[in-house]
Amino acid sequence: xxxxxxxxxxxxxxxxxxxxxxxxxxxxxxxxxxxxxxxxxxxxxxxxxxxxxxxxxxxxxxxxxxxxxxxxxxxxxxxxxxxxxxxxxxxxxxxxxxxxxxxxxxxxxxxxxxxxxxxxxxxxxxxxxxxxxxxxxxxxxxxxxxxxxxxxxxxxxxxxxxxxxxxxxxxxxxxxxxxxxxxxxxxxxxxxxxxxxxxxxxxxxxxxxxxxxxxxxxxxxxxxxxxxxxxxxxxxxxxxxxxxxxxxxxxxxxxxxxxxxxxxxxxxxxxxxxxxxxxxxxxxxxxxxxxxxxxxx
Numbered sequence: 001x002x003x004x005x006x007x008x009x010x011x012x013x014x015x016x017x018x019x020x021x022x023x024x025x026x027x028x029x030x031x032x033x034x035x036x037x038x039x040x041x042x043x044x045x046x047x048x049x050x051x052x053x054x055x056x057x058x059x060x061x062x063x064x065x066x067x068x069x070x071x072x073x074x075x076x077x078x079x080x081x082x083x084x085x086x087x088x089x090x091x092x093x094x095x096x097x098x099x100x101x102x103x104x105x106x107x108x109x110x111x112x113x114x115x116x117x118x119x120x121x122x123x124x125x126x127x128x129x130x131x132x133x134x135x136x137x138x139x140x141x142x143x144x145x146x147x148x149x150x151x152x153x154x155x156x157x158x159x160x161x162x163x164x165x166x167x168x169x170x171x172x173x174x175x176x177x178x179x180x181x182x183x184x185x186x187x188x189x190x191x192x193x194x195x196x197x198x199x200x201x202x203x204x205x206x207x208x209x210x211x212x213x214x215x216x217x218x219x220x221x222x223x224x225x226x227x228x229x230x231x232x233x234x235x236x237x238x239x240x241x242x243x244x245x246x247x248x249x250x251x252x253x254x255x256x257x258x259x260x261x262x263x264x265x266x267x268x269x270x271x272x273x274x275x276x277x278x279x280x281x282x283x284x285x286x287x288x289x290x291x292x293x294x295x296x297x
């Protein structure tokens with residue numbers, strides 16, 4: 001013990017992992033757009049939830065580059081990681097799932113993906129949650145309701161758009177494609193999509209934006225166009241990022257448990273690794289948070 005203290009000896013985690021066949025390190029797979037993930041408050045909160053759970057169980061996080069699928073295979077076979085958590089999976093990322101399955105790597109995703117029902121995940125029911133958003137606008141008397149859609153390959157984006165159309169039809173309201181525009185999932189994307197809808201000159205009294213970050217950009221576009229929120233146009237977002245509470249006016253949103261989503265995904269994976277149990281996927285509840293950006297027509 002005296003020698004250990006004198007020379008500040010530290011156990012080599014990787015060397016121990018090779019001997020014990022366990023590294024206590026988990027790989028975080030982010031298909032594409034790593035810069036976007038690290039600067040996006042939604043995904044920062046997901047990662048914070050993952051790290052919170054890992055800290056309680058002495059696990060570490062390793063960011064994995066998906067440009068070369070062989071790298072994923074090698075770090076798992078070399079026991080540099082015990083398993084993987086995947087975030088922001090799209091329909092074009094099924095090859096990553098197939099690679100993980102082929103090497104029998106334990107993994108959990110924080111997003112669902114179409115035609116991968118057996119994949120373990122911690123997520124929400126995006127279809128039902130988006131329907132809740134549109135129902136709120138309809139309950140306020142709005143009939144001409146637009147939507148800013150996320151232009152990406154995520155299953156949740158497609159589910160939110162499907163819910164928008166189906167909820168309108170459920171209440172006998174006609175879908176009008178002129179009231180819909182796509183944008184990337186950024187403030188700039190929301191701004192551009194909202195501007196596109198306004199430039200078409202179609203009457204609308206409310207808009208559902210598929211993400212809070214996009215909604216912040218959309219609110220700026222409305223303001224620059226001389227439209228008051230919510231007096232002229234009500235707007236509702238999705239996700240419940242902390243920043244939504246501080247917009248002007250504060251943004252009504254569908255709040256999902258972002259931090260808990262990351263934490264739950266980590267719990268599922270750790271339970272598989274430590275208890276060798278086949279866990280079930282978790283579908284988490286959402287909450288309609290009413291703020292000042294929506295009002296009666």
